[in-house]
Structure formats: C-alpha cells, structure tokens
Amino acid sequence: MTSGGTGRRSLTTLPKAHLHLHFTGSMRHATLLELAARDGIVLPDALVGEWPPQLSAADEKGWFRFQRLYDVARSVLRTEDDVRRLVREAAEDDVADGGRWLELQVDPSGFAARFGGITAFTDLVLDAVRDASRATGLGMAVVIAANRTRHPLDARALARLAAQYAGRGVVGFGLSNDERRGSTADFARAFAIAERAGLLLAPHGGELLGPESVGVCLDQLGAHRLGHGVRVAEDPRMLERVVERGVALEVCPVSNVALGVYSDLTSVPLPQLLEAGATVALGADDPLLFGSRLAAQYATMRAAHELSDAQLAELARMSVRASQAPAEVAARLVGEIDAWLADCSP
Incomplete structure (x- = not known):
C-alpha cells in the first residue's frame, strides 16, 4: 500500500x-466514577486506578473478565437521567472527534429489569x-443488538422490537458478545425478522473467530455490515466475497489490540x-474499557x-457510505470531507 506521504491535517x-x-x-x-460514588458502588481497581484496564480475550477467562467489567459499568446506570446523560456525552464526544453521524448499538435486554422492560427502555x-x-x-440513530450468549428466542423478541421502531430511530439489528459461544446460525430467524422490516443487518463476526465466522454471518444471517470482520484478511477468497457483496467492515483497531x-x-x-x-469504517467499540x-x-x-x-x-467517506444516514446528509458529509482534504494549510 502506497501511503503517498504521512498526513498532517x-x-x-x-x-x-x-x-x-x-x-x-x-x-x-469520569461519569462512571461519579455515578458509582453517588450510589456507593465499589468499582474494581481495573476501572479506577488501573484504568484503562489490561484486557485479553485470548481465552474464555479473559473474555469473562472483560464482560464482568462491562456488567459492572452497566450497573451504575440507575435513572432515566443517567441514560440521557450517557447518550448526550457520547454525542458530545463524537462531535469533538469530528463525528457527524453516529449509530449507537444498544441491547435493551440488559436494562429491561431496571427500566420497565425492553420497550420502555428503547x-x-x-x-x-x-434530544x-x-x-x-x-x-444519530440506533442499532438494536441481541446477545449471542442468550437464547435465540430472546434475539427474536429483540428483532421484533427493532422492527416496530424501523423508520423511527432504529436503523439496524446486530448480534454481539463472544462469537465463540453458541451457534451463530441459530440466530438466523431473528435476522430474517429484521430483514423483513427493512433494517440493516450488522452482526459481530471475524474478530475472536477467523474468516469462517464471516462466512456464517454472510450465508446464515445475510449480513450487510460486519461488526469487526477484520480477520477476513486471513482468507483471500472470503475477503473477495465480502468485497463483491459490498459488505462493510466496522474495524476497531485499538480494541483489537487490547483484546489480543x-x-x-x-x-x-x-x-x-x-x-x-473492502469498505472499512473505523470505530471505537467501547471507549470506556479501551480508553x-x-x-x-x-x-x-x-x-x-x-x-x-x-x-x-477515503476512510471517512467509506464510513459515511456504509452508514444509514439519509442520502442528503451523506452527500453533505462527503462534501465536507472533500473540503477537509482540499484545505492546503493543515
């Protein structure tokens, strides 16, 4: 790959x-620390003095530790104002980083008990x-994601929920958590529900498992985008399939390294x-855990x-083209990217 010189803008x-x-x-x-202190929640050292934590997902134990930290962080969100604050701050942080469009991935089932059910939380x-x-x-828009460590019937319930909100702020349906757990193909019916509703299909794959998991996401789930997908580079034929089908890859470099x-x-x-x-859109994944x-x-x-x-x-343009932003918004953003590049005084 010829770089054409290092960038300075x-x-x-x-x-x-x-x-x-x-x-x-x-x-x-800082919000995690503040909310935990408010309610007397004792955080593990990995989320306080040792932050960002040293992580690995090379084995089941490493992923379990990562998931435990994630669950602890979720537990500090206790009120509607907490949820509104998180969303507002996420938007502010993206704007500060040059973000113009954000698709936030949410699993309502993790908050259902505290916030009156999956519909109320959505x-x-x-x-x-x-707001x-x-x-x-x-x-901004939302991608509702199922958890592959839960039963596929739960995923179908979330797919039906996402379908109800299609065109009303929800633009996609995903599948997250450890792709080494369970059978990805078992979630095909959930993705069929989402597809019938016209939603973008964006399961995680090709991160903790190799190119074969990408093939399952393509063939069984009908993926339009892949959460991560980066390890498809290990199989030229599978990579060619991804390119031919125009499936975008949501590549998260820092988390890839942090998780091993x-x-x-x-x-x-x-x-x-x-x-x-390949179409690549760079993403931050979980800034709270990866810093x-x-x-x-x-x-x-x-x-x-x-x-x-x-x-x-061009990476920025690809992120816009792979998004679910309305056509007029996408066109404006591509123009702004062109203007950024045309600026001769970085």
Missing part, C-alpha cells in the same frame, strides 16, 4: 461517521438520542483490506501504516 476536524459504538461502552470514565434511549442530536447537531486479536497496531491488517477493495475514542482510531492507523490524508479522507 487534524483528524478531529475530519468529518466522519461512527458505526461501531456500544451503549454502555460509550460512557465517559423508548427512553430513542428520546435521549433525539442529544438536537443539542449537539450530530446525526493482534499483538500491536501495525499488525491490524487495514492495508490488506483496503488493497482488496480510546473515534479520532484516535484514525490517528493510530495513520501512525501504524503511514496513511496519507487522502487515504484517511
């Missing part, structure tokens, strides 16, 4: 779309999204993906692979 002013950000994981670390999140969008100017998928940022195969013609937000994903890839400003601008 500010990456926080590069307009971009953010397609891979989890609800709880978007929380500010209503709350969507109202918070509307945050008005306050910050950030275009790759040893370092230079090993993240972004150049191979781009050379093959890195949207602009940092671009900065780390710029440094690790000596990307030029032209290449970074």
